[in-house]
Amino acid sequence: xxxxxxxxxxxxxxxxxxxxxxxxxxxxxxxxxxxxxxxxxxxxxxxxxxxxxxxxxxxxxxxxxxxxxxxxxxxxxxxxxxxxxxxxxxxxxxxxxxxxxxxxxxxxxxxxxxxxxxxxxxxxxxxxxxxxxxxxxxxxxxxxxxxxxxxxxxxxxxxxxxxxxxxxxxxxxxxxxxxxxxxxxxxxxxxxxxxxxxxxxxxxxxxxxxxxxxxxxxxxxxxxxxxxxxxxxxxxxxxxxxxxxxxxxxxxxxxxxxxxxxxxxxxxxxxxxxxxxxxxxxxxxxxxxxxxxxxxxxxxxxxxxxxxxxxxxxxxxxxxxxxxxxxxxxxxxxxxxxxxxxxxxxxxxxxxxxxxxxxxxxxxxxxxxxxxxxxxxxxxxxxxxxxxxxxxxxxxxxxxxxxxxxxxxxxxxxx
Amino acid sequence: xxxxxxxxxxxxxxxxxxxxxxxxxxxxxxxxxxxxxxxxxxxxxxxxxxxxxxxxxxxxxxxxxxxxxxxxxxxxxxxxxxxxxxxxxxxxxxxxxxxxxxxxxxxxxxxxxxxxxxxxxxxxxxxxxxxxxxxxxxxxxxxxxxxxxxxxxxxxxxxxxxxxxxxxxxxxxxxxxxxxxxxxxxxxxxxxxxxxxxxxxxxxxxxxxxxxxxxxxxxxxxxxxxxxxxxxx
Numbered sequence: 001x002x003x004x005x006x007x008x009x010x011x012x013x014x015x016x017x018x019x020x021x022x023x024x025x026x027x028x029x030x031x032x033x034x035x036x037x038x039x040x041x042x043x044x045x046x047x048x049x050x051x052x053x054x055x056x057x058x059x060x061x062x063x064x065x066x067x068x069x070x071x072x073x074x075x076x077x078x079x080x081x082x083x084x085x086x087x088x089x090x091x092x093x094x095x096x097x098x099x100x101x102x103x104x105x106x107x108x109x110x111x112x113x114x115x116x117x118x119x120x121x122x123x124x125x126x127x128x129x130x131x132x133x134x135x136x137x138x139x140x141x142x143x144x145x146x147x148x149x150x151x152x153x154x155x156x157x158x159x160x161x162x163x164x165x166x167x168x169x170x171x172x173x174x175x176x177x178x179x180x181x182x183x184x185x186x187x188x189x190x191x192x193x194x195x196x197x198x199x200x201x202x203x204x205x206x207x208x209x210x211x212x213x214x215x216x217x218x219x220x221x222x223x224x225x226x227x228x229x230x231x232x233x234x235x236x237x238x239x240x241x242x243x244x245x246x247x248x249x250x251x252x253x254x255x256x257x258x259x260x261x262x263x264x265x266x267x268x269x270x271x272x273x274x275x276x277x278x279x280x281x282x283x284x285x286x287x288x289x290x291x292x293x294x295x296x297x298x299x300x301x302x303x304x305x306x307x308x309x310x311x312x313x314x315x316x317x318x319x320x321x322x323x324x325x326x327x328x329x330x331x332x333x334x335x336x337x338x339x340x341x342x343x344x345x346x347x348x349x350x351x352x353x354x355x356x357x358x359x360x361x362x363x364x365x366x367x368x369x370x371x372x373x374x375x376x377x378x379x380x381x382x383x384x385x386x387x388x389x390x391x392x393x394x395x396x397x398x399x400x401x402x403x404x405x406x407x408x409x410x411x412x413x414x415x
Numbered sequence: 416x417x418x419x420x421x422x423x424x425x426x427x428x429x430x431x432x433x434x435x436x437x438x439x440x441x442x443x444x445x446x447x448x449x450x451x452x453x454x455x456x457x458x459x460x461x462x463x464x465x466x467x468x469x470x471x472x473x474x475x476x477x478x479x480x481x482x483x484x485x486x487x488x489x490x491x492x493x494x495x496x497x498x499x500x501x502x503x504x505x506x507x508x509x510x511x512x513x514x515x516x517x518x519x520x521x522x523x524x525x526x527x528x529x530x531x532x533x534x535x536x537x538x539x540x541x542x543x544x545x546x547x548x549x550x551x552x553x554x555x556x557x558x559x560x561x562x563x564x565x566x567x568x569x570x571x572x573x574x575x576x577x578x579x580x581x582x583x584x585x586x587x588x589x590x591x592x593x594x595x596x597x598x599x600x601x602x603x604x605x606x607x608x609x610x611x612x613x614x615x616x617x618x619x620x621x622x623x624x625x626x627x628x629x630x631x632x633x634x635x636x637x638x639x640x641x642x643x644x645x646x647x648x
Contacts, residue, residue: 003526010514314510317471318572319499319528321492408471412506 004324008331011304012339019336022300026340026388027347029292033384034348036285038374039355040278046370048234048275050198052265054135057101057228058237060268061087061248064261066225067268073107073120073225075180081222083259090247096236097229099131104213105225108177110157110206112165119161119175120205123213126150132230136207143169143193149207154192156207162194169193175208179217187216237264289384290391293340297333297395304332305399312403313411322404329400330393337392341385352376417444418482418580418612419468425476426463426635437463439635440477445628447579448610450603452617452626459632461616462584468614469502469582470494482579499528503573503611505583505602509565511557511572517564518544518553521571529576543571546608547601563594567601574605583615587622599625 012019052058062070066077079087084102091097103122110119122129126149130137137149141159150156155175157167167173169191176186189208197204213219231240241264248260266272305312312325352374360372426438438460445451453461466472467479470486471494479486482501489497498504503524511520522540525531531539544550547567552560560568566586573581583602587595599622602613615622623629629641 007512007514014514310508310510311512314504314506314512315523315527316495317469317498317504318524319495319497319502321495321499321528324527409466412471412510 001327004327004331005335008328008335011308011328011332012335015304015307018300018303019339022296022336023340023343025296026293026337026392027344029289030341030344030384030388031348031351033285033289034345034376034381035351035374037282037380037384038348038352038376039372040282041376041380042372042374044275044278045375046373047271048265050135051269051271052133052230052234054133054139054198056265056268057132058231058234058265059229059241059244059262060265061227061229061244061260061262062225064258067261067263070105073105075106075217075223075225078104078180078223078225079227079260084222084224084227086251087227087248087260090244091227091229094240094243096231096233096240098232099128100227100229101125101128101132102210102224103129103226103228104210104217104219104223105205106177106213106217108175108216110161110165111174111176112167112171113174115165117161117165119157121155121175121208121213122205123208123210124149125210129207129228132228134230139196139198140193141196143191150192150209152209152211153189154209155189156193156195157191158195158204158206159197160204161206162191167191175216177216179219183218185216185218187212286384286387290387293337293388293391294395297336297392298398300336301329301333301396301399305329305403308403309406309411309414312406313408313414316406316408317412325406326400326404329403330396333392333396333400334389337389340392341388344388345381345385348376348381416483417480418447418449419443419445419614420480421468421477422479423477424464424467424474424479426460426467426472427475437635438467438474441632441635441637443630443637443640445612445614447612448606449612449614450606450625450627451613451630452615452623452628453630453632454617454623455632455638460635461632463635464632465582465584465614465616468580469504470498499524499576501579503576503578503581505566505569505573505581505586507585507588509557509562509569509589511565511568513557516554516556517549517560517568520557520568521575524572524576539575540571543575544568546605547571561594562590563597566590566594566598570598570601570605574609574611577609578611580612580614583613585617585619586615587617587619592621595619595621 063077063079066074069077091100101124103124106121106123108119108121110117130149140156155173161167171191172188173191174186174188176184178184231237245262248262249258251259253259316325355372355374361369362372421441421443424438424441428435428437453464455461463472467474468481470489474487484497486497512523515523518540521543522536525536525539541550544553547570549564549567549571552564557565587598590598603625605611606613615626617623631638
């Protein structure tokens with residue numbers, strides 16, 4: 001095999017300019033794909049991170065049917081004390097769970113004493129919430145970031161309400177809410193911060209303390225709308241989801257129906273569809289790469305066979321088996337693929353390092369100065385490399401087969 | 416026992432609706448260690464006959480035995496194996512592989528066809544390069560040597576596998592008179608040293624003069640044989 005590689009390599013060197021041009025084309029394709037994957041991957045990771053780490057967590061548990069009517073923020077579908085205890089017990093036994101946060105989600109009337117509007121609120125235990133969605137404090141664009149997210153009697157209001165209602169940090173406001181029985185209650189809060197709005201559900205919600213919500217809604221005991229869960233690693237999501245789903249599904253009500261429902265972040269945000277679109281675009285970019293490699297290698301190998309017909313006749317006449325002739329040409333295609341892949345990968349890795357070193361920032365929607373931090377995982381590099389090399393071999397097969405099947409007399413007569 | 420035996424050998428080509436009878440019922444036998452030449456005008460069937468003896472083109476009729484084997488019914492793979500083991504080729508245009516050095520060109524059949532061990536292979540190649548007077552040109556590429564040197568390299572390549580039979584199609588056609596004579600003498604010397612049979616197709620009177628047996632072909636028929644010993648028609 002080494003001898004075949006040696007001869008194939010020398011043949012590539014013989015047609016140096018063509019080899020360089022073909023390899024350059026493959027290199028260009030590899031660089032384009034790896035850079036695209038790294039940049040879109042970093043966008044995707046950043047967006048997913050923003051959504052999971054500042055808003056919804058990796059997983060959420062609700063009472064069955066809650067999610068279907070989440071737009072109404074139904075208080076009659078909260079988990080009771082007994083159910084919450086069961087979930088807590090299950091979660092405390094899963095090592096991959098970093099933290100979880102109990103929330104009451106509610107709608108209220110927001111009044112600055114001159115105007116009134118609607119507001120959606122998440123009532124949380126601040127310590128739990130910061131552990132579960134650690135980027136939430138970073139969304140506070142006005143107001144001092146303290147060790148504790150907020151105290152009892154304080155409210156973090158969304159940016160849109162702050163601007164629309166002309167409410168500043170330190171102002172007093174009143175929240176008026178109906179409890180699940182329909183009775184109305186109000187409570188005064190001090191605005192402790194303004195939250196930056198982000199896209200997706202919950203991205204324009206205010207935040208109050210869980211105890212304040214219980215007081216406002218006159219809840220006795222424990223009632224929880226949702227439990228947001230953060231995992232130690234996002235990679236643990238599929239196995240943890242399967243395990244929790246199985247454990248939670250085993251808890252049934254009197255009608256023998258599951259009490260809880262469990263969802264991953266993907267089910268909870270429309271951004272998942274954008275992430276899928278990025279994946280789809282990446283797939284089509286890979287298809288383009290495959291086409292480039294296929295056409296360029298096939299073209300060059302067809303030329304190689306055509307130009308060396310007499311040589312093929314000679315080696316065939318002196319007894320080279322058809323399989324070895326085929327291997328010779330396939331190896332040439334393989335080496336072209338390897339050359340293009342190696343050079344392309346090196347250029348891509350250097351480019352990615354250069355972009356990271358340059359610390360390029362960009363704006364996305366309402367968010368500004370986001371750092372462009374492309375990363376490429378070894379898995380993607382290996383996958384792209386294997387695809388390119390595999391396609392190179394595939395593209396060489398037809399010309400190589402033609403060479404192997406060539407009649408030696410016809411080949412020897414070829415001028 | 417004869418090295419090559421042809422009995423009522425025929426070769427017919429079909430070109431569209433036209434049937435061309437290239438070889439018409441030829442009979443001959445060639446003994447080992449012979450120096451044989453097939454001569455005749457263009458289109459007489461010399462190259463066709465050589466191609467059939469070399470297992471490059473199967474006969475369409477009659478019987479052809481080479482090195483004790485009936486070669487009429489071999490498939491492509493069997494024919495390639497047989498050529499690799501028993502037959503060496505010398506071509507009019509030398510047909511050296513341009514990306515390989517002189518040494519590597521001669522080594523090629525041992526490496527890619529017969530898979531000899533390295534030590535034995537290198538010794539055999541060096542011995543043959545010395546024998547054909549190319550020992551000092553071993554590291555040069557075909558583009559760096561003369562036509563005569565290319566043909567010497569081709570002769571070494573044909574003999575390197577200890578082939579019983581070397582087929583040479585117009586081996587001196589592209590060489591000047593002096594170089595052609597040297598090549599013929601070299602092949603004769605190799606025949607004497609190695610007992611290899613050389614069969615040529617040629618127009619070249621110098622080759623004909625040196626041949627021990629001359630078969631003259633015309634219109635695919637064997638017309639005449641000048642027999643100086645070693646072959647029978």
